[in-house]
Amino acid sequence: MLLQRFLIRLLTMLITLFGVAIVVFVVIRVAPGDPIAMMLPPGATDADIARLRALYGLDKTIVQQFFIWLSGVVRGDFGTSISLRQDVLGLVFNRLPATLELAIVALVMAVALGGTTAILGARERGTAVEAGIDIASGAALSIPDFLWGLVLILLFGVLVPIFDISGRVSPQLDLPFVTQFYFFESLLRLRFDLTWDLLKHMLMPAVALALPLAAIIAQLLKQSLKEVLDLDYVVLARVKGFSETQVILREALKNAALPTLTLVGVQFTFLIGGTVIVERLFSYEGLGNMAIDAVINRDLPLIQGIVLVFALLFVLINLAVDMMYALLNPRLRHG
Amino acid sequence: MTINRRELLGYSAAALGVAAVGLPRIAKAAAGELTIAYNVNLPSWDPTTGPSAVNPTIQGLYQSVFDQFIPQKPDLSFAPGLLTEWGWNDDRTKVTMTVREGVTWHDGSPFTPEDVVWSLQRAGDEKTGNPIQFVWKNVNNFKIDGNKITGDVVQFDPVYFKWMSFLTGYILPKAYYEKVGAEGFEKAPIGTGPYMVEKFERNAFLRLKANANYWGGKPAFENVTIKFVTDAASRVAEIESGSSQVTLEIPYEEYDRLIAKDGLAGSCKNVSDIGMIFFNNKDAMLDKNVRQAAVMAVDKELLVKRLLRGYGQPIATLETPEYAAFDPSIKVEHNPEKAKELLAASGYSPEKPAKVTIQTTKGFKPKDYEMVQAIVGMWRKVGIEATIEVYEIAKHYELRAAHKLAPAAFYNWGNAIGDPTTSTGFAMFGPSPHSSWKTDDLDAKIGPLWGEKDEAKRIAGWKAVDKYIAEQAYVLPLLQFAQPIVHAKGVNVVQHISGALLPALMTPA
Numbered sequence: 001m002l003l004q005r006f007l008i009r010l011l012t013m014l015i016t017l018f019g020v021a022i023v024v025f026v027v028i029r030v031a032p033g034d035p036i037a038m039m040l041p042p043g044a045t046d047a048d049i050a051r052l053r054a055l056y057g058l059d060k061t062i063v064q065q066f067f068i069w070l071s072g073v074v075r076g077d078f079g080t081s082i083s084l085r086q087d088v089l090g091l092v093f094n095r096l097p098a099t100l101e102l103a104i105v106a107l108v109m110a111v112a113l114g115g116t117t118a119i120l121g122a123r124e125r126g127t128a129v130e131a132g133i134d135i136a137s138g139a140a141l142s143i144p145d146f147l148w149g150l151v152l153i154l155l156f157g158v159l160v161p162i163f164d165i166s167g168r169v170s171p172q173l174d175l176p177f178v179t180q181f182y183f184f185e186s187l188l189r190l191r192f193d194l195t196w197d198l199l200k201h202m203l204m205p206a207v208a209l210a211l212p213l214a215a216i217i218a219q220l221l222k223q224s225l226k227e228v229l230d231l232d233y234v235v236l237a238r239v240k241g242f243s244e245t246q247v248i249l250r251e252a253l254k255n256a257a258l259p260t261l262t263l264v265g266v267q268f269t270f271l272i273g274g275t276v277i278v279e280r281l282f283s284y285e286g287l288g289n290m291a292i293d294a295v296i297n298r299d300l301p302l303i304q305g306i307v308l309v310f311a312l313l314f315v316l317i318n319l320a321v322d323m324m325y326a327l328l329n330p331r332l333r334h335g
Numbered sequence: 336m337t338i339n340r341r342e343l344l345g346y347s348a349a350a351l352g353v354a355a356v357g358l359p360r361i362a363k364a365a366a367g368e369l370t371i372a373y374n375v376n377l378p379s380w381d382p383t384t385g386p387s388a389v390n391p392t393i394q395g396l397y398q399s400v401f402d403q404f405i406p407q408k409p410d411l412s413f414a415p416g417l418l419t420e421w422g423w424n425d426d427r428t429k430v431t432m433t434v435r436e437g438v439t440w441h442d443g444s445p446f447t448p449e450d451v452v453w454s455l456q457r458a459g460d461e462k463t464g465n466p467i468q469f470v471w472k473n474v475n476n477f478k479i480d481g482n483k484i485t486g487d488v489v490q491f492d493p494v495y496f497k498w499m500s501f502l503t504g505y506i507l508p509k510a511y512y513e514k515v516g517a518e519g520f521e522k523a524p525i526g527t528g529p530y531m532v533e534k535f536e537r538n539a540f541l542r543l544k545a546n547a548n549y550w551g552g553k554p555a556f557e558n559v560t561i562k563f564v565t566d567a568a569s570r571v572a573e574i575e576s577g578s579s580q581v582t583l584e585i586p587y588e589e590y591d592r593l594i595a596k597d598g599l600a601g602s603c604k605n606v607s608d609i610g611m612i613f614f615n616n617k618d619a620m621l622d623k624n625v626r627q628a629a630v631m632a633v634d635k636e637l638l639v640k641r642l643l644r645g646y647g648q649p650i651a652t653l654e655t656p657e658y659a660a661f662d663p664s665i666k667v668e669h670n671p672e673k674a675k676e677l678l679a680a681s682g683y684s685p686e687k688p689a690k691v692t693i694q695t696t697k698g699f700k701p702k703d704y705e706m707v708q709a710i711v712g713m714w715r716k717v718g719i720e721a722t723i724e725v726y727e728i729a730k731h732y733e734l735r736a737a738h739k740l741a742p743a744a745f746y747n748w749g750n751a752i753g754d755p756t757t758s759t760g761f762a763m764f765g766p767s768p769h770s771s772w773k774t775d776d777l778d779a780k781i782g783p784l785w786g787e788k789d790e791a792k793r794i795a796g797w798k799a800v801d802k803y804i805a806e807q808a809y810v811l812p813l814l815q816f817a818q819p820i821v822h823a824k825g826v827n828v829v830q831h832i833s834g835a836l837l838p839a840l841m842t843p844a
Contacts, residue, residue: 037732037768048469049736049768055464083378083386084537086521095538153572161576166372166569171540171560283564285539292565293376293538297386298729 013315020311021073021304025066028303056082058300069304078308079301083293088305092287096309097180098168099279099286103272105183105202106209110271111264113210114217118260119253121218122225123244133218140215145274149208149281156204164201166283173197205282209274213267220263224256258325265321269314367557369826369841372564372573372582376538380524381517382505383457384464389502391608391749395835396561399543400441401526402506404432404451404499409831409840411607411657411753417446417506417527417550418499427491427788430474432484438550440508441525441532448484452477453509455486467503470495491786493793497752529554529839538563543838555842574599580823583836587644587701590819601821605648606834607751608818609655610700611762612693612710612811613735613744613771619689620742624681625719626808628674629743630667632717633710639814642702642709646817652801653748653758655815657832660755660797665805667812671717678718688720692741694734697725700747700816707745736768744771747816751833755797756785763804772809 036052053059057068072079078088121133143151157165169175169182173194177185183202186194228234229252237251238244276288283289287306294302373396379387382397398406406416420433438446457463459471473495476487498504506527512520524532529551530543541561545554562579564570571589573579575596585593587603594601619625635649654661675684683689693711697704704725711721724741726734734740750758764781765773780800787793804810820836822828829840 037729037736045469045766046768048466051461051468052464052466085379085381085385085517150568153569157572157578158576161578165572165576165578166562166564167539168536169539171534171536171542171562281566281569283539283562283566283569285536289538289565293378296729297378299386 009319013319016315017308017311021070021308022066024304024307025069026062028298028300029062029065069301073308078305081294081299081302083297083299084302088301091290091302092305092309094180095285095287095290098182098284099272099275099288101181101183102202102206102275102279102284102286103209103268106206106213106271107264107268109206109210110213110217114214115221117214117218118221118225119245119248121222122229122248122252125226125229130222133222137215137218140211141219143212145208145212146277146281148211149205149278152204152208153281162200163204165204166201168198168201168285169194170197170201201282201284205275205278205284208278208281209271213264213271216267217260217264221256221260224259225252228252228256262321262325265317265324268321269317272310272313272317368560369556369558369581369838370560370562370579371836371838372570372579373561373836374567374570374582374584375565376563377535377541377561378537380521380532380535381507383454383503383507384466386466389466391502391751391834394502394751394833395831395837396541397505398528398835399530399559399838400524400528400532402528403504404454404506405496405504407500407751407831407833409829411751411832413497413500417451421496421499423488428488430486430488430495432486434482434484435550436482438527439548440511440527441546442508442511444508444510446506446508446527448479448482450506450509451484452479454506457507458503465503467498467501470498471503491788493785493787493790494752494754494756497754497757501752501757530559533558551839554839556838559838561838574821574823577823580826581820581828581836581841582822583818583820585819585821587646587819590646590821591644593821598824599821600824601819602828602830603646603817603819604830604832605655605657605815606818606830606832607655607657607753608700608747608749608816608834609650609653609758610647610703610706610745610747610813610816611653612707612813613740613746613762614808614810615738615740615742615744615771616774618742619691619719622681622689623807624677625683625689625691628677628717629714629719630808630811631670631674631677632713632719633811633813634669634713635813636669638706638709642705643814643817646819648815648817650812650815652805653762653810653812654755654801655750655753658750658753658755658758660759660794660801662798662801665798665802667805671713674717683718685716685718688715688718690720690722691743692724693721693743693745694724694726694731694741695745696728696731696747699728703745703747706813735771738771738773740771743811749834751835755794755801759797759801759804760784763800763810774809777804777807777809 036049036058057065069079076089080086081088081091084091117133121130124130153165156163179185183198186198225248234247234251237247275286276291279286279288280292291306294306375392377393377396379385382388382401387393402417404418405413405421408414417435417438418432419435422431434448434451440446455471455477458465459468459475461468470492473490473492474486474488478485508525511525529546529549531546533544534542540563543559545557547553564573567585570582571585574582574593590601590603593599614620614626639645639647639649651665651667678684678689693707695704695707707723711723714721721743731744731746748758748762760781761767761769763770763772763777765778780803784793784796787796818834820828820830825844827842827844831837831840
C-alpha cells in the first residue's frame with residue numbers, strides 16, 4: 001500500500017516535471033528574443049547567421065529541438081550553455097548550493113522570528129503587544145523582499161556599513177572548501193572566520209527574504225494558537241497549574257503548528273523563487289542570479305536547465321512537506 | 336550609578352559585538368589594492384567565441400588580461416602593441432605585420448609570431464563559432480619570417496586592421512591553448528596583458544594580479560578585485576560605503592550626488608556609443624516630408640540638458656567627433672515651424688496627424704524611455720502622432736534582423752573603432768542585418784565604399800553618404816552618450832572613449 005502510494009507520487013512528480021519541461025521549452029522559444037540575433041556582429045551575412053544557427057542546433061524544428069534536448073536530459077546531459085559555453089548541469093549544480101544555503105538560512109530566520117513573535121502575540125493576546133506585533137507583521141508583509149533588500153543596503157551597507165553589500169564571500173580569502181556549501185562546510189570545519197565572512201555577505205539578503213515570510217508565519221501561527229488556547233485540553237492544563245508559556249509550548253504549539261507547517265512548505269518554494277531578484281540585488285553568486293543572466297542572454301539551454309532544477313526542487317519540497325505533515329498528524333498517518 | 340552582573344554581561348556582549356563587526360569602512364584603496372564594482376558579469380574567458388565576444392561592455396575585462404593585435408589609446412587612436420607595424424602592400428593583395436619581441440605569456444613562456452598566426456587562423460575558422468569570422472577569413476596563407484608575418488588577401492576589407500582593435504581581435508596563446516583545451520583555458524586563462532587572472536568566481540568576482548613582465552610596463556595597482564555588481568543601486572551603495580573604489584554606469588542623478596561627497600570624485604566623458612532612432616521604410620516614413628519633419632521637430636539640446644543633466648553630445652549624423660568620418664559641416668536644424676510646413680505639404684497637421692509607432696527599450700540606456708516620451712511630445716506639436724511600444728533589447732535585435740521594426744525605433748549603437756563602416760555602414764546599408772532603412776538609392780551609394788582601397792577617398796565617400804542620409808532624413812541621430820565613472824579621490828582614472836573601463840589606466844592619486 002505504502003509502495004503503491006509512493007509510486008503514484010513518483011509518477012505524479014515525473015508528469016509534473018515533463019509538463020514543466022514542455023511549457024518552458026515552448027515559452028522561451030515563443031518569447032521575444034533570439035540568441036543568434038543578439039550575437040550578430042556588424043557585417044554578418046545570412047550565411048553567417050545560418051552557420052551560427054546550425055552551431056547551436058537552432059536550425060531544427062522546435063519539436064526536433066525538444067526531443068533532442070529531452071533525450072539528453074534523460075541521459076543527464078542538459079546541453080551546453082550558449083553564453084557560458086559550459087555544461088549546463090555542471091553550471092547549475094555549481095550554483096545551486098549557494099541558493100539553497102541562502103534559502104535555508106532565510107527559512108530558519110523566518111521560522112525563528114515568526115514563531116517567537118507568534119508565541120509572544122498569543123501569550124499577550126488582546127494587549128498592546130499583540131497590536132504592535134500585528135502592525136509590524138503587516139509592514140513586513142506589505143514590503144516585498146527586494147525592497148527590504150534596498151532598505152537593508154542603505155542601513156547596514158551604507159549608513160552603518162557592517163555587512164557586505166555584494167557577493168557571497170570576500171575575494172581576498174583563500175577558500176579551502178571541497179563542496180559548494182560554503183557556509184555549512186565552514187561550520188563543519190570550525191572555520192568560524194570564514195563563517196563570519198560568509199554571514200556578513202549572507203545576512204542582508206537572507207533577512208530580506210525572511211521578513212515577509214516571518215510575518216506570514218507570525219500571523220497564521222498566532223491565530224492558530226489563539227484558537228487552540230480556548231480548547232478544553234488546554235484549559236485543563238491551565239487548571240493543572242501550568243504557566244501560560246508552558247501551556248503554549250507544551251500543549252498548544254504542536255497542534256497549532258500543523259497549518260503553519262504546510263504554509264511554510266509552500267512559502268519555502270516562493271522563498272526560493274524570491275532568491276532570483278534578491279541574489280541579483282546583492283550580486284550573490286547563486287542560481288537565481290545566473291537565471292537572470294541566462295534570460296538576458298537568451299541562453300536557451302541554461303534557462304531550461306535552471307527552470308527544470310527549480311521545478312524539481314519545488315516538487316521535492318512539496319513531497320517533504322507532505323511527509324512531515326503525515327508524520328506530525330496521526331490522523332493522516334493512519335488514514 | 337551601579338551596574339549589576341547581568342547589565343555588565345550585557346554591555347560586554349554589546350562591546351564585543353561592535354568590535355567583531357568592525358567600525359564603518361573608509362572609502363580609500365589599500366596600498367596596491369583596488370576594488371571596482373563592475374556593471375556586468377563576465378560569462379566566458381574566450382574573447383573570440385560566443386555572445387561574450389560581441390558584448391562591448393566586457394571588453395575592458397578582456398583587455399586587462401589579453402592583448403589585442405593592435406591596441407587603442409583612450410582617444411581611440413591606434414598604437415603599436417604586440418604588432419609594432421602593420422599595413423598593406425600597394426595593390427592591397429597582401430598584409431604585413433611585425434611582431435614585438437621579448438614578450439612573455441603569463442605562464443612565462445615566450446610570445447611568438449606563431450601565436451599571432453594561430454589566433455588569426457582560429458578567428459577565421461568558422462568551426463570555432465567566432466561571430467566576426469567574416470572579417471578574419473578575408474586574409475589567409477600566412478607566412479612567418481623572423482618576427483615578420485605576411486598574409487594573402489582573399490577579399491579586401493579596408494577595416495581589417497581596425498578590427499584588430501575591436502571585437503574578437505585578441506591574441507591567445509597557441510601552445511597553452513592546445514595543451515589545456517577550451518575547458519582548461521576557461522578555468523585558467525592566460526594572456527600577455529597587464530593583469531593576470533588570480534581568482535575567478537563567475538557571477539561574483541575576479542581577482543587580478545599585476546603582470547610584472549608586461550611589455551607596456553607593470554600597472555600601478557598590484558591587486559585588482561572586480562566585483563560583478565549588476566544592479567545600479569547596489570553599485571551606488573558599493574562606492575558610497577567604501578566597499579569599492581571605482582564604479583561606472585550609474586544614473587546621472589546619482590553621479591552628481593556622489594561626486595559632491597567628500598572623498599569621491601568622478602568623470603563623465605562622452606564615449607563612442609550613440610543613441611539614435613532607426614526609421615523603417617514603411618508606412619508614413621516612406622514620405623520624405625514626414626521623415627524630415629520628424630527629425631526637425633526634435634530638440635536634441637533640450638533632451639541632453641533636461642533629461643540627461645547635460646551629459647552627452649547631440650549629433651547630426653551617425654558619426655561622433657572622435658570617428659574617422661565625422662563631418663562637422665553636416666548640420667540638421669531644429670525647426671518645429673518648418674516641420675509643420677513640411678507635414679502640411681503632405682496633408683498632415685496637429686489636428687490631422689501622421690500616425691506611426693515608435694519602439695523603445697526602457698532602462699537599457701539612461702533615460703531611453705523618457706527621451707522617446709519627450710520626442711513623441713515634440714512630434715505631436717508638429718503633426719506626428721506616435722504610439723510608444725516598449726520592448727526588450729533582445730526583441731529589438733530579432734525584429735531588426737527580420738526587418739520588422741516599427742517605422743521608428745530607439746537603439747544604442749556602439750562603434751569603438753570609430754570607422755564609418757561600423758557606424759553608418761552597417762546601420763544603413765540595406766543588405767546588412769543591422770540596418771532598418773533599406774532602399775536602392777542608399778545602397779547604391781554605400782555599396783562601392785566597402786572595397787574602396789584609397790583611404791582618403793573612402794572616408795570622403797562616407798562623409799558624402801552621411802550628408803545624403805541627413806538630407807533624406809533616413810535616420811534620426813540623437814546623441815553621443817556620456818559614461819559616468821565615480822571613484823575614490825585616492826584613485827586616478829583615465830576614461831577610455833571606447834567605454835572600456837581599464838584598471839591598467841588607473842593609478843594611485
